[in-house]
Amino acid sequence: MLTTPPLSLYVHLPWCVRKCPYCDFNSHEGRGALPFAAYVDALLADLDHDLPLVWGRTVQTVFFGGGTPSLFPPEAIDRFLQAASARLRFAPGCEITLETNPGTAEHGRFELYRAAGVNRLSFGIQSFDDGCLKRLGRIHDSGEAEAAVKLAQDAGYDNFNLDLMYALPEQTLAMAERDLERAFALQPTHVSHYQLTLEPNTVFAARPPQGIPDDDGAWDMQEHCQALLAAHGYAQYEVSAYARPDRRCAHNVNYWRYGDYLGIGAGAHGKITLGAEQTVLRRWKIKHPTQYLVHAGSAQAIGGDDRIEPARRPFEFMLNALRLVDGFALADFEARTGLDRAAIAAPLATAVAEGWLEHDGQRVRPTDLGRRYTNNVVSLFLDD
Known part of the structure; x- marks a missing residue:
């Protein structure tokens, strides 16, 4: 018999300042004023449409992914969370994560995210080397990255992740080590450390950059950096995730344990165990934000439903x-x-x-x- 696992909520916020050449996520470069209020309305309509799938269940974690969720003003995040928690039961101490681009950090913003209920941040740093950041097409530099983390710490955040990549164009083993040393100085509770890959349908896949380390070089970086992370108290618990004690990302752990999650927002994917039908449903939403805004809350916003048969x-x-x-x-x-x-x-x-x-x-x-x-x-x- 299928037993209902823990439930999470994933919220996709699709816009970013500029599309990175390695990114294969459903992200869209924002042009002009973005429709934040209308998008929150669409998210809530989307949530209302999917609620019958999870009646009576408790949400253990919430994750705002993107795109660049930190483009959204705190009042938009606050409005969504208040309305969502009126529709769904949130567990006490529910982990609520917001992905953050250092290039969008502003003084006073983190205090307001915290007041809205966001209690965990994930910073898309990728590297602390300005040359690497430029080659990756990032909009921030290393100084802005460090300043953004310190702004969050000043706002009271003591639970945050830093995303770092290795095997970058023209990166050496010593450079990968320096990235981690600068990360350790900021005392994150969690580090996501993963290899640059050339994903299909990205700029880098069409025009690979020069100087990407070969497989042996990438493996040397991985082994060396894993040892450094362990020596600094970050235990590896997943292929690319390392955490201080009791600071694993509960949302991602639920994914990896084949838990359930509602996925709302443009291009969001969800997985729900339907106990009465003894089946597993995967549902995803249409990808383009413009079409999503028009159809959210109706069957037309569903990009597909797939029932995962036992085999x-x-x-x-x-x-x-x-x-x-x-x-x-x-x-x-x-x-x-x-x-x-x-x-x-x-x-x-x-x-x-x-x-x-x-x-x-x-x-x-x-x-x-x-x-x-x-x-x-x-x-x-x-x-x-």
């Missing part, structure tokens, strides 16, 4: 759960897929034989080798 659930589950260093409990696999653990016995045995996974009869964990070959491991669980 596909092992792959979906593993695609998420095997990103976690601690892996997963077999009991959770059964509860969140509605399948007996016998359904994965054969591929699990193969992965153990290859040295990619280990399990003690209760939990399954990726080995160090398995974490290097995650795609190979996950592919074992594909439905033939």
Whole structure:
């Protein structure tokens, strides 16, 4: 039997100042005055439309992603959160994260986000090297990045993430190390540290920049930086996520544990367990903000619905759960897929034989080798 997992709320705010050449997210360069009030109205209409999927359930986390959510004024975030919490039960101490671009930080703004209920920030720093930032097409420099974090700290934020990338154009191992040292000086509670990849349909994919480190160089950076993060008290708990004790991102952990989430906003994706139907629904919204503003709250705003049949659930589950260093409990696999653990016995045995996974009869964990070959491991669980 499928058991209803924890529920999160993802809110997509699609505009940014300038589209970065490596970005494959649903983000759109803002031109002229942005329709903040109208977009909040659309979000609430969208939420009302999806509410029947989650009647009576409690929201454990909220995440504002983008785009650049910090383009939205605090009063717009406040209005949305007040209206959403009147429609859905928010758990006490609900983690509420806002993604923030240092280039949009203003004095006094963080105090107002905090007053609105945002209790966690995620800064898209990417690098503290001005040359790297310029090559990445970022709108901020290293000084603005540090100033933005300090403004947030002055506003009372003590729980925040810094996004950093490595294997950047013309980046050396020493430069990647310096990025982390400057991050440590700001005392974040969480660091997301991930490799630059050339995603399809991006400027970088069409015109790759010069000087990207080769695979060996990228691997050297990864190993060296992982050791540095550990030495400074940041424990790796996911492929690219490192946290101080008790400061893991609860929202993302819910994704990786195959939890549920409502996705509202242009291009937002959601995943909901429908207990009465004993199925898993994936729903996504139309991508373009202009069309979304017109259709939000109606069936026309739905880009698609996909019911995940039992045969596909092992792959979906593993695609998420095997990103976690601690892996997963077999009991959770059964509860969140509605399948007996016998359904994965054969591929699990193969992965153990290859040295990619280990399990003690209760939990399954990726080995160090398995974490290097995650795609190979996950592919074992594909439905033939």
